[in-house]
Amino acid sequence: MDLTVWRRLRFALLTLALLLTQVAFAQSAPSVIGTRAIITTWSDPLEALGTLSADESVTLSTTVTDIIAEINFSDGEQVEAGQLLIQLEDAEEQAQLRASQALREERRNASNRSSQLQERNLAARADVEDSQSRLRQAEADIQAIEAQLANYQIKAPFSGRVGFRNISVGALVTPGMNLVTLDKLDVMKLDFSVPEVFLGRLSPGLMLNATTAAYPDEIFSGEIATIGTRVDPVTRSINVRAELDNANGRLRPGMLMEVVVQQHVRDTIVIPEAAIEPSGDRHFVMLIEQGDDATRLTRREIVIGERRNGEVEILEGLSAGDLIVVHGLQLARDGQEARLIGITDDETGIRALLEADR
Known part of the structure; x- marks a missing residue:
């Protein structure tokens, strides 16, 4: 037999074997891991940087010239409204x-x-x-x-925490001389600015979260209290003031905070981003339908909304509780039977299910 003919015949046989292998592989039931579409509270985050200030803040001074006779506070002490702090002669x-x-x-x-x-x-x-x-x-x-x-009596105008004491008994004080600071810290004001294009999305009472480098693992919650009345003509931004609860006194005036405003808060269906199959400008998921005799896959088109942290908002195409493929999409085909390894939840992830299936 001619060598060229032999080579062509060998190539044809190898190609046929490969095709048969692919068909058999495609027809075998793939192993998949599922997850359920859930309803959760969702929002469109608006990020900004803000600075903290005390709810009330004042630097106490005197209107007369005389000598200090008594000092009735210590550094950083919590004082009550009307409490006598400094007595002059x-x-x-x-x-x-x-x-x-x-x-x-x-x-x-x-x-x-x-x-x-x-x-x-x-x-x-x-x-x-x-x-x-x-x-x-x-x-x-x-x-x-x-x-x-x-x-001749310097009293606390409101309840709060005094600052450092830089004066002593016997010192001569004069009008306007700074004696001690007083800050009301149980509620903090958080001032930040946002571009004017977001003005229509903001309103008093809108919830927000704030974090600071001082406490990187803690999230401080608050709400917008006031929106500025003017837009800066240079930066085209508007000032916003929020209030944060500070009952534990951990926050301090002057702190820099990263702010995330939770705008357009709603309850929506959310799935993992890994469960989506993009195709051009369209998106699909593989729905898992469990029957009495088999588990079958069905390809379904969906309409997505916002994305965040590996999750996607679903606007159309899924209902709460629907079971979809989150792992094994590469081998999954529409109408194909599949072997369901398990379903992820808050306590069990994909890795744990794969290790248990070994």
């Missing part, structure tokens, strides 16, 4: 108050005597009115001194 003002109080008593007695005499027609009405006027003047003087004395 007020001996001279206290003496003036006592003198004014004595004068008020004297004029009150004089007014009472004038009233009694006038009732017996022994004093003129004008004298009674003059004595009452002098009494009111004395009471006004006392009120003025008491108002001055209030300036």
Whole structure:
């Protein structure tokens, strides 16, 4: 036999054997792993960077010049609204108050005597009115001194945490001098900006999550409280303020936080991204239909929505609880019987099912 003919015949036989092997391989039931389409809360995340500030913050100072007599707080102490923090020397003002109080008593007695005499027609009405006027003047003087004395006491305007104490008893303080900071930290304000194109998607009450490098494994939840009234004409962005609960006091003013706003929150069907077969601009999944005698695969077209972290939102084509192929898609064919190795869930993944099937 001619060598060329022999080679052609050998090639034809090898090709036929390969085709037969492929047909047999295609007809054999593939092993697949399934997962169920679930309904979960979904949102379109909007990311930004924000800075924390205290819910209330103030730097306490005095309006008078005098010497510190008492300091009633320690560094970082939690204080209550109205608590006396710093007392200045007020001996001279206290003496003036006592003198004014004595004068008020004297004029009150004089007014009472004038009233009694006038009732017996022994004093003129004008004298009674003059004595009452002098009494009111004395009471006004006392009120003025008491108002001055209030300036010698530095009290907490609200409950919060004081900062470092950089003053000492005996130090001379002057008006406007910074004495101590006070911050209300049980609720924190988170300010960030977003592009103006997202303005229509934002509204007060919208939920968000925030993370910080200080606590990388913790997520802080809050909600949008206020949306700015103006768009920056240079950056074309708008300022947004959110509020975060800080009951444990871990957050501090000035912290940089990564913000993810949960916009367009809805309940939707979600499946793993690995379960999708793209074909041009269309998408398909392999549905697993379990019967009494066999498990059969059915190819189904779906319409997808947003994607995130290996998951895909399904808009059309699947219902909650549908079982689809998530592993073994390469060998799965429409209408083919398959061997179901197992179904993934929150506790069992693909790797665990494959190892158990060995």
